[in-house]
Amino acid sequence: MTVPNSGKTAVVALGGNAITVPGQEDTIANQFANTRKSLDGIIDLVRDGYNLVITHGNGPQVGNKLLRIESARGRAPILPLGVLVADTEGGMGYMIEQSLHNRLKEEKIDRPVVTIITQMLVNKDDPAIDNPTKYVGQFYDEEEATTFTETRGWKMKKDSNRGWRRVVPSPKPICAIEAKTINQLVNSGTIVIAAGGGGIPVFENENGLLDGIDAVIDKDYASAVLGAEIGAELLCILTSVDKVSLNFGKENQQDLDECTSSQMREYLEAGHFPYGSMGPKVSAALKFIEAGGKVVTISNLADAQKAMAGEAGTRIVAG
Numbered sequence: 001m002t003v004p005n006s007g008k009t010a011v012v013a014l015g016g017n018a019i020t021v022p023g024q025e026d027t028i029a030n031q032f033a034n035t036r037k038s039l040d041g042i043i044d045l046v047r048d049g050y051n052l053v054i055t056h057g058n059g060p061q062v063g064n065k066l067l068r069i070e071s072a073r074g075r076a077p078i079l080p081l082g083v084l085v086a087d088t089e090g091g092m093g094y095m096i097e098q099s100l101h102n103r104l105k106e107e108k109i110d111r112p113v114v115t116i117i118t119q120m121l122v123n124k125d126d127p128a129i130d131n132p133t134k135y136v137g138q139f140y141d142e143e144e145a146t147t148f149t150e151t152r153g154w155k156m157k158k159d160s161n162r163g164w165r166r167v168v169p170s171p172k173p174i175c176a177i178e179a180k181t182i183n184q185l186v187n188s189g190t191i192v193i194a195a196g197g198g199g200i201p202v203f204e205n206e207n208g209l210l211d212g213i214d215a216v217i218d219k220d221y222a223s224a225v226l227g228a229e230i231g232a233e234l235l236c237i238l239t240s241v242d243k244v245s246l247n248f249g250k251e252n253q254q255d256l257d258e259c260t261s262s263q264m265r266e267y268l269e270a271g272h273f274p275y276g277s278m279g280p281k282v283s284a285a286l287k288f289i290e291a292g293g294k295v296v297t298i299s300n301l302a303d304a305q306k307a308m309a310g311e312a313g314t315r316i317v318a319g
Helices: 028-037 040-047 059-071 081-106 142-152 179-187 219-229 261-269 279-290 301-308
Strands: 009-014 051-056 113-115 119-122 134-140 155-158 164-168 173-176 191-193 200-204 210-212 234-239 258-260 295-300 314-317
Touching: 009 040, 009 219, 028 081, 040 051, 040 081, 040 234, 040 301, 051 081, 051 179, 051 219, 059 081, 059 134, 081 113, 081 191, 081 200, 134 142, 142 155, 142 164, 173 179, 173 219, 179 191, 179 219, 219 234, 219 279, 234 279, 234 301, 258 261, 261 279, 261 314, 279 295, 279 314, 295 301
Parallel strands: 009 051, 009 234, 051 191, 113 191, 119 200, 234 295, 258 314
Antiparallel strands: 119 173, 134 164, 155 164, 200 210, 295 314
């Protein structure tokens, strides 16, 4: 069955926990099962004739790769973060691509699917480079953290009361190097899986050539940037909470159903969305709308179908 093309484009951003579920054994079989469960809302957009880009997080998966590398230290080469992000883009892209291909076949919908390993350009002078804030990898005690700071040059910070973790820079993405190719594929009706884990951070050296940088990029912000580049109208951010809330976790918590971008900007500037929780997602939503996007939905993965229909989650509209 060929679905009529609506001429509209959407970006669906899956959280890394959509594939690796906290508290569940992280086997490949479970990851495939979780991936298949995440596709319902995406299939609805396909039926509605949307051109689609799917992005995904990779926090748990990169953490596992770092653990494997540390376990093999001295016996196998150390890999930089950029290569690990590329590895997860390929591996997780494969799982999403195969699962979606099979689901489309079951639904008798004729749409090709492809994964694009995506590099995201960053400014090598971004202030975030000198102020690492993004936690990666496993937890260590204070003695281990001090040792790794001295012997490996890692930046270490205490993560709540759970221990010490490595922190790396998280610069803002400027554009996707592969945006033109992604746009051509999307406009041809191909469903593209791209910018996995925020994409691989790269910068232009003094010769105008690309070099990697030991950093990670926020997946939702990368999704917003890529969405703007391909002219998407809708950005769906699927996460672990039902809605965006004011005074989150307090007695006076207020869930938001629909807001204008200007209202959401006021809430963000008033400090309702901290960096370590909803702040990056709201910032990404505002970036997308300011760049020409029309609507952003933020919802629980389980409510993806309803959220995309405006019946669940938080809806942010231009205005």
